[in-house]
Amino acid sequence: MYGYGYGFGPSYLLIIIGLVISLWASWYVNHNFKKYDQFTSHHGVSGADAARFILDNAGLQSIQINKVSGNLTDNYNPGNKTLNLSESTYDSTSVAAIGVAAHECGHAIQDQTSYAPMRVRAALVPAVNLGSNASIPLIIVGALLGMNHTLITIGIWLFALVVLFQVVTLPVEFNASGRAIKILSSGDLLDSDEVPMVKKVLFSAALTYVAAAISTALQLLRLIIIFGDNRN
Template sequence: MIFDAYYFLFIAPAFLLALWAQARTKSAYAAASQEPANLTGAAAARHLLDSAGLQNVTIEPIAGQLTDHYDPTARVLRLSEGVYGARNLAAVGIAAHEAGHALQHAKGYAPLAIRNAAVPAANFGSGLGGLIILGGLLFQSSPLLWAGIAAFSAVVFFQLVNLPVEFDASNRAKAQLVSYGIVPEQEMTHVNRVLNAAAWTYVAATLQSIMVLLYYVWRFAGSSNR
């Protein structure tokens, strides 16, 4: 897309917030990684899942760093190399967060179901929304411009729904780690810092998608009326 300084003005706040959130997450993760835990990340997640009657949810290692996620279709919790076998508070906190998503799934947590249903539309909007808008500009087609803006709106919707899902998973993790005695309450500071910092990355991503959508509406809706 043609360079437009206004685009960078729109996304600058989200970009700066993302940089700050990533730095904070990296710092909190590094500090919590130095604090020993009674269980590995995989063992902590297994304990939380079993305590909730979710023995049918399996746990697998996955390559990469911070690639941890819960797959609701396969009912598999996948933990990254630095979490699965690591015995520190960072690993336990992240594993518990992902186990929180499995608990949400089991209990029919509505925002999670809505988020999962929105994934295909969000992927389409993220990949092709901008291209459709560009096509609308090239062909001077108002319907294409609005179709592109509508497609990208799915990304914003996904991010907005994703926020309560991630915050709820972290809250479940924090409560259960203490409740089941996996992490003593006095040692939860490091876990809280990791999960709270990670939450800010989701806030930054949501803000960025909102600001990009506002830019599209401001910049290209006017073009469609000319």
């Protein structure tokens, strides 16, 4: 049973399945962004202009918008109250860029309104950082010390915190996209025929978080199978 758990047995298929799902989700979001990045918005506003318009209308004039390097590295930082748009979003006037910028504004509005799942996710960050850094080392040390079940169990529970964090992230991301679509449907930044394009971009982006949660959950399941077998 010991070799069965650590080798290329059936449990290893869980890692392969998670990897395939993650790779597909990454390809899908990049495919849709590139596709709709070719469509210049009828209003001709940039991602940064759209973000400024949305934030100002939400009473968030104090939030600074920064340009950051990379592709699809857009994020809202609740710590310093800044909206960070990637180079592929900040200056672009494409439908895709405006959608991504609006999504990040959705996170800023969540922060302003104390959206509960966002608060829960923020509260989990310290524990998740510990879990992501210490879980696997604890499990490895436990295995090297002759299957020390206490260390292994603690390691698995810490890894479970990572899964919990990713699950809590899902409503945060889907809600931000919903807010973005509602704002963009008003007609101030996009026309009605452009909104369905944004929906596809944001839906594919949300799938990357679903894929990450599934992949991590499969890793957790594999750890439980391996060390459950070895304990038995």
